Amino acid sequence: MSQNHDARDPIFALSDELVEAFAAQCPAHATLAGVPCDDGAWNDWSPSGAASWAATLASFQERLRSLPAPSPGAEARWGRLARRVMSDYLDERLDDFRHGEHLRDLNNIESAFQHLRMVFDLMDVRSAAGWEAVASRLATLPEACERYRASLEEGRRTGQVVARRQVLAVLSQARHQAGEGSFFLTLPAAYEASGVATDAGRARLAAGAEGVRAAFSALAGYLEQIYLPSAREADAVGEERYLRLARRFLGASIDPIETYAWGWSEVHAIEAQMARLAAEIRPGASLPEVIALLKTDPARCAHSADEFLRVMAERQRKALAELDGVHFDIPVPLRQIDVRLAPPGGALGAYYVPPSDGFKRPGTIWYAPGDKQQFPLYDEITTAYHEGFPGHHLQCALQVYLDDRLSRLHRFLVMYSGHAEGWALYAEQLMYELGYFERPEYVLGMLAAKLMRAYRVALDIGMHLELPIPRDAPLHAGAPWSYDIAVEYLHQRAFLTVDHARSEATRYLGWPGQAISYKVGERVVLQLREELRRLQGEAFDLKAFHARVIGSGSVGLDHLREIVLEDAAAGAAG
Numbered sequence: 091m092s093q094n095h096d097a098r099d100p101i102f103a104l105s106d107e108l109v110e111a112f113a114a115q116c117p118a119h120a121t122l123a124g125v126p127c128d129d130g131a132w133n134d135w136s137p138s139g140a141a142s143w144a145a146t147l148a149s150f151q152e153r154l155r156s157l158p159a160p161s162p163g164a165e166a167r168w169g170r171l172a173r174r175v176m177s178d179y180l181d182e183r184l185d186d187f188r189h190g191e192h193l194r195d196l197n198n199i200e201s202a203f204q205h206l207r208m209v210f211d212l213m214d215v216r217s218a219a220g221w222e223a224v225a226s227r228l229a230t231l232p233e234a235c236e237r238y239r240a241s242l243e244e245g246r247r248t249g250q251v252v253a254r255r256q257v258l259a260v261l262s263q264a265r266h267q268a269g270e271g272s273f274f275l276t277l278p279a280a281y282e283a284s285g286v287a288t289d290a291g292r293a294r295l296a297a298g299a300e301g302v303r304a305a306f307s308a309l310a311g312y313l314e315q316i317y318l319p320s321a322r323e324a325d326a327v328g329e330e331r332y333l334r335l336a337r338r339f340l341g342a343s344i345d346p347i348e349t350y351a352w353g354w355s356e357v358h359a360i361e362a363q364m365a366r367l368a369a370e371i372r373p374g375a376s377l378p379e380v381i382a383l384l385k386t387d388p389a390r391c392a393h394s395a396d397e398f399l400r401v402m403a404e405r406q407r408k409a410l411a412e413l414d415g416v417h418f419d420i421p422v423p424l425r426q427i428d429v430r431l432a433p434p435g436g437a438l439g440a441y442y443v444p445p446s447d448g449f450k451r452p453g454t455i456w457y458a459p460g461d462k463q464q465f466p467l468y469d470e471i472t473t474a475y476h477e478g479f480p481g482h483h484l485q486c487a488l489q490v491y492l493d494d495r496l497s498r499l500h501r502f503l504v505m506y507s508g509h510a511e512g513w514a515l516y517a518e519q520l521m522y523e524l525g526y527f528e529r530p531e532y533v534l535g536m537l538a539a540k541l542m543r544a545y546r547v548a549l550d551i552g553m554h555l556e557l558p559i560p561r562d563a564p565l566h567a568g569a570p571w572s573y574d575i576a577v578e579y580l581h582q583r584a585f586l587t588v589d590h591a592r593s594e595a596t597r598y599l600g601w602p603g604q605a606i607s608y609k610v611g612e613r614v615v616l617q618l619r620e621e622l623r624r625l626q627g628e629a630f631d632l633k634a635f636h637a638r639v640i641g642s643g644s645v646g647l648d649h650l651r652e653i654v655l656e657d658a659a660a661g662a663a664g
Contacts, residue, residue: 341646
């Protein structure tokens with residue numbers, strides 16, 4: 091890595107300053123982002139802390155606007171990119187504050203509540219200094235909880251509250267962390283295994299863990315006794331808020347009615363493909379019967395968590411080795427990727443965490459399988475490519491690596507779900523096209539994943555905008571959407587377990603607009619690929635296309651279209 095962008099453009103120094111301000115005022119999120127910070131400190135999630143951070147963002151917005159105009163020409167393209175990225179970042183976050191989103195930051199999967207625990211997954215637990223930071227964060231977590239509670243209470247007082255379903259989901263998670271299965275009770279064993287344990291450290295860790303459990307118990311009590319009675323009954327957030335939040339995830343506006351109809355058309359097309367493939371796997375059996383076979387057949391499952399992780403890690407190694415230099419140019423630091431189990435107590439599924447600054451912390455795929463005793467593989471192969479390589483790991487780790495062109499803000503703090511999830515879903519399709527689903531059940535698993543993402547479009551828009559289920563739909567045709575109907579669709583039509591279906595439906599209702607980003611993002615990437623093929627004909631280069639899509643870091647989908655087509659036009663002119 092090297093600093094080759096135009097250092098004369100003041101935008102890069104301003105970006106560095108903003109990241110340093112972020113690290114100072116939002117240290118928990120800085121740890122999550124892999125930015126060096128005081129790893130023993132917490133964000134101030136109180137209303138006054140939020141106001142302070144908003145004022146900081148507003149000051150940077152003014153400084154950005156006062157910068158001299160960027161230089162013209164191709165040599166200054168990275169400076170222009172850095173300006174637009176910072177401008178969008180500041181506009182979006184200040185818009186969140188204006189709409190009071192920080193006062194209703196509570197849901198089952200991605201809110202400050204989950205960050206209170208998840209941050210410990212990404213801390214240094216190998217050195218004495220790292221454990222000192224862990225002990226410090228444990229000791230001060232009760233205060234961080236109280237400040238977070240103060241913002242929720244301000245939201246409750248002013249009528250900016252979340253739905254009961256989200257409160258109940260977080261209540262369950264809080265009770266888990268307060269109970270005997272708490273993640274924090276695993277820390278003493280990890281401390282002993284580190285080889286740096288001392289008597290004083292053991293005492294601090296034990297006291298901190300008990301204090302944290304008490305803090306989660308107190309937060310659960312507040313949510314149950316005070317917040318829950320004021321929570322909204324309705325899950326739907328309505329069209330105005332939904333479209334605003336969806337634009338934040340996508341970096342593009344959508345026509346919700348057209349997108350809803352398109353989501354259903356994708357559902358029907360994918361279901362037809364799956365039915366044909368199921369007939370090949372087990373002639374005479376129905377699609378649900380084939381899925382049930384793939385979930386239960388011991389020959390098609392891993393039989394322990396360790397075996398499952400080994401299989402997933404091997405998929406990463408093979409893909410990295412065989413595609414490097416052919417369809418992607420993979421820098422050396424990106425060739426390391428960890429595969430781990432997530433601590434219990436959170437939402438089910440899999441997720442990816444990018445590497446830290448300087449790649450001291452590698453990119454990691456985290457799996458949260460719940461209470462599975464065996465691990466069906468038919469639908470996990472596609473997840474491996476989505477979360478790891480060439481999906482999120484390639485895209486996100488490359489963004490961290492590209493300090494010769496991207497601002498520091500862009501590398502660590504900017505991630506558009508439409509771009510990220512669209513690329514990762516495209517990566518699944520690409521690996522199918524390249525022959526990496528060597529068994530028909532793995533292809534069926536890829537299609538099942540696509541089907542779930544298509545149903546996400548229908549369910550997410552349908553539930554939040556309270557649209558009717560289409561007349562040609564397979565279940566509850568013409569009826570209004572409800573949580574129970576969404577769970578039924580996810581279980582019976584998208585083949586999720588009941589627990590996973592409930593977790594997913596709760597997620598969509600608590601994280602409006604995010605669930606559509608997968609298929610909508612993939613739609614844009616595939617449209618751009620076909621558009622370039624038409625424009626370039628025989629000169630079309632798939633590897634160059636991939637470099638265009640992910641080589642400018644994560645951007646909004648409207649911005650991505652400009653970048654890809656601008657590069658294509660420049661190449662044609664050259």
